[in-house]
Amino acid sequence: MGWEESMATIYEVAALAGVSPATVSRVFNGMNVSAEKSKLVRKAADELKFTPNRTARTLRKRNSEVLALVIPDIENPFFTSLARGVEDVAHDAGYSVVLCNSDGDREKEAKYLDIAVSEDMGGVIIAAADEHSNVDSLLARGRPVVAVDRSPHGVEVDAVTVDNRAGGRAATQALFDQGYRRVACITGPADVETAILRADGWRSATTAAKVAYRPEDYLVNSDFRVDGGREAMRTLLSMEEPPDAIFVANNLMSVGALQVLIERRQMPPAVGMASFGDLPFAALAPAGITVVHLPARHLGVTAATMLLERIRGDQQPARTVVLRNTISAPEASTL
């Protein structure tokens, strides 16, 4: 072990099989080759442990069998589940997936998108870092892009999302229905689409409930992460007139908010809570929480399927697919 053995090339296989390099290439690309030569080539390839060099192939074809999936937080189970969906579909189609963690940082995201271009990747699925994420360079180069979870600002690309506004409204409404009177909202960064829309839903349900206070006093922008949720929850609880329930706009912030509630022995339903997105490893979480379930894996599956269609040449105008989210409120008995 340890000697360096360079990869066999198509030329060596050709020589051993007594055919031309082109024929070897054809065999490995499923083109018409006589059964006889085909067998010869395969035998030679086996003998030399030949594997086609993908780099060379990509350079020649200007297009690789790799997809990029750009997400803002690889440690968020929502995104890993989505990634899992993408990976499954891609893998079945013979593609592999580069998972790029943008960390919600536009620069890091831009760098990954550059790489996708300069590596001639087949296409990109992106959950944009924020409103200003820019996929023009991809589009300009004719690389297929599909937006997932968040749809990009004013650009014509395929997108697959859930109905954020409706989900936010329904979750908030459920809280009012459960008898809470003062429902706060913890949402994400003010420049992230999903954060805005979910808060919109909350605002709309709050307004419809004809509350006596100013809704905006109970809106906190945070960062879609656990610690952000903790902090936001603390802020809300320390208000002069604290809310008696909160709508939290993503799974991770819900975990943080819940931690604070647990520490203060005010677990739901003592304080009402609704989460947009399933609590990770839900079975460990207390009952009594209203949850908007998101089809995370399915988002990934759908996005990957759409992307592959585009890669195969589908030219129809950009589509937006909105996936259904379901809501589950706690049993009345738990209240």
Add this chain to the structure above:
Amino acid sequence: MGWEESMATIYEVAALAGVSPATVSRVFNGMNVSAEKSKLVRKAADELKFTPNRTARTLRKRNSEVLALVIPDIENPFFTSLARGVEDVAHDAGYSVVLCNSDGDREKEAKYLDIAVSEDMGGVIIAAADEHSNVDSLLARGRPVVAVDRSPHGVEVDAVTVDNRAGGRAATQALFDQGYRRVACITGPADVETAILRADGWRSATTAAKVAYRPEDYLVNSDFRVDGGREAMRTLLSMEEPPDAIFVANNLMSVGALQVLIERRQMPPAVGMASFGDLPFAALAPAGITVVHLPARHLGVTAATMLLERIRGDQQPARTVVLRNTISAPEASTL
């Protein structure tokens, strides 16, 4: 928008700057070029929005700035945390990371390893699917490999792990110390190193406790996943003489086991429980559980650092780094 604009090449930049292609290449590779020409080149490159084509560069150099990270379960927070560590280090060094989900399947894993070779990737970090995972083809081609979490069977590669046996022993011992008398073990697949070693630790502590029963009667092999943990837990609870405590060999199976315990209203400490690996989103889990904390992110950081050293030409003999894991038992007061 929508027109296809092919990427500018080094030749076009050279023409515009009035220098040779080689000089453009040198500028972009930080080699010695006169300040004057260098400026000319940069200006031309800006104007043409030139980005070097990485595929071509890789083909020529037979080596790319991409690392592969092969893990058995992308939905396991332990691995995403590890991945995060790898990504951070790689990113700082100008590398990107392809995350490959092997699903614990040797064939899928082998396919990803083939791709790593045929794409000339810089190196591979692998948490092997099982004992028989084969990285010889990488080694034979001189590609650096570092094993993480699980170290490969009888192959000379760098590895970074935790002390699985000691952790299993300590966790089990803690359970006996807490007063439990019959400690079962739920571990992973019989052909996965970590599963074997953690169970070994359990066996050793159990034997040392001079129990009157046959330890092996209380050992269940499962699959390191939530549902597997559920099933294993049910099996154990339905024994004629059920255990009064369980040592669970990974985080996900602990979640499953805990679910069953919660459903049956036998939450710890009613039944004792120790988990090898932090419970995901621990704050949501009940207290009273003994936990062997794993430095997941640090495993990734260390592995990536070692891999980069190898890529830079480090030739020292293979090293194995064993990272420290700490254990936390519940307060006596909670019992």
Add this chain to the structure above:
DNA sequence: CTGAAAGCGCTAACAC
């Protein structure tokens, strides 16, 4: 310090 030129391994015209 700079340029000319030869490929890296593969695919795709183009001939036969």
Add this chain to the structure above:
DNA sequence: GTGTTAGCGCTTTCAG
């Protein structure tokens, strides 16, 4: 069906 050949865009001797 099959072979010949010309590159894909870049790096890297080798001269100068």
